[in-house]
Amino acid sequence: MSARQPLALSEDLTIYHAQEQKQVLLEALATSQELELDLSQVGEMDTA
Template sequence: MSDSQSGSRVAIVDDMTIYNASAQKQQLLDALAVHDEIEIDLSAVAEIDTAGIQLLILVKREASRLGKRAVLVAHSAAVREVVDFFNLAANFGDPMLIPAREG
């Protein structure tokens, strides 16, 4: 996690699955408690299930409730696929940049 005075970048380095949800929830809510804005870096997420999606929704809603911001950044291919499958891009409100194809 990298910090500045008003914001923090939290890199999720494990899969966002039911097996990691509890620890990740605590990590994200702790960052939100200390900072007015957090960026959640999803670039290293290789797998995400419904527990991971629920966690992202929870953090976004909690940030809004507290008058703070939680921004999802650097969406991995796995995250983009699940967000697209559940048609949640508009719900999150964060731009999802799709990298150019190599080759």
């Protein structure tokens, strides 16, 4: 298991994409102890 893994997200982080983004994050966490998220391509994010 790698110590740190970069992960670039490109879909919006909204309720409409939550299930698929959750799966991406869980798969990445299964192979790494720590994630470095690149959110530069994310256009919208729900924060409430």
